[in-house]
């Protein structure tokens with residue numbers, strides 16, 4: 001069975017991907033420094049003989065043994081988290097990525113980098129294909145993440161071009177679902193928490209800005225296909241759901257599903273906040289045969305059910 005190293009394995013996508021790969025019978029080595037991930041996310045895997053975990057900061061060290069695959073998910077991902085960890089975010093996307101690439105190089109492992117739609121910045125082209133170079137403010141507050149990920153992509157391609165390392169880059173668009181930290185600060189956990197605890201829902205701007213949300217089971221399947229398919233060495237592929245929704249529409253849907261009053265508080269838009277986000281997934285469809293299958297309303301229902309359990313257990317007064 002394949003041996004895979006998942007860096008950032010105790011985070012939102014890492015937890016879901018671990019479960020998916022363990023179900024396929026893979027041997028999963030997970031490492032995480034818990035900067036934004038949580039030990040409780042991976043607790044349920046601890047008794048699985050195919051699961052191994054080590055607390056580790058990839059900027060300082062990586063496990064030195066042979067893996068067939070290395071998946072790098074390690075990086076704060078939400079604006080709230082990366083703005084509170086600016087230097088750590090830049091370091092994990094530079095030194096951390098380099099350490100994993102050296103490991104991939106040494107043992108001839110295939111390397112998958114989780115990049116982001118944020119490399120497109122505030123895009124001037126819709127939807128965004130992989131050939132679009134982006135519109136990023138290199139000195140704005142979000143640059144720690146956007147430019148960090150652009151560097152991560154660049155160094156990944158440098159290892160591919162100059163060392164022949166087998167690499168693939170996934171540009172992940174907004175993903176949601178169970179195990180996304182309720183205090184993560186991103187739209188869906190934020191709105192879910194506010195609606196479930198009777199607080200006003202905070203909408204930045206007038207709520208007409210759009211995002212495209214991909215349910216996590218679809219994302220995990222896309223990452224898996226990008227990892228295992230042959231002849232994709234050096235490919236950069238958008239993974240996301242092109243079903244574009246306005247932020248206000250998301251708030252309305254959450255209130256409707258939970259049957260709560262639409263009590264909204266409007267706040268100014270943060271600096272450099274992208275106004276539109278929608279992936280062009282033609283390449284993923286062609287090369288991976290992948291497209292998202294879970295409808296937004298269905299994914300939202302499943303996610304809200306999970307958050308209501310979490311909030312009941314953790315915030316019970």
Ligand SMILES: NC(=O)c1ccc[n+]([C@@H]2O[C@H](COP(=O)([O-])OP(=O)(O)OC[C@H]3O[C@@H](n4cnc5c(N)ncnc54)[C@H](O)[C@@H]3O)[C@@H](O)[C@H]2O)c1
Nearest residue numbers: 008010011012013033034035036037057058074075077175
């Ligand atoms: N969730 C999304 O919508 C989304 C969108 C675009 C890109 N991504 C990318 O996917 C990856 C996973 O995102 P997520 O939503 O699961 O975020 P997350 O914050 O839940 O998970 C990231 C994990 O990386 C760990 N980590 C951070 N720095 C580390 C370090 N130095 N050493 C070891 N572990 C470290 C964190 O503790 C956390 O468990 C990230 O690289 C992110 O940039 C996610």
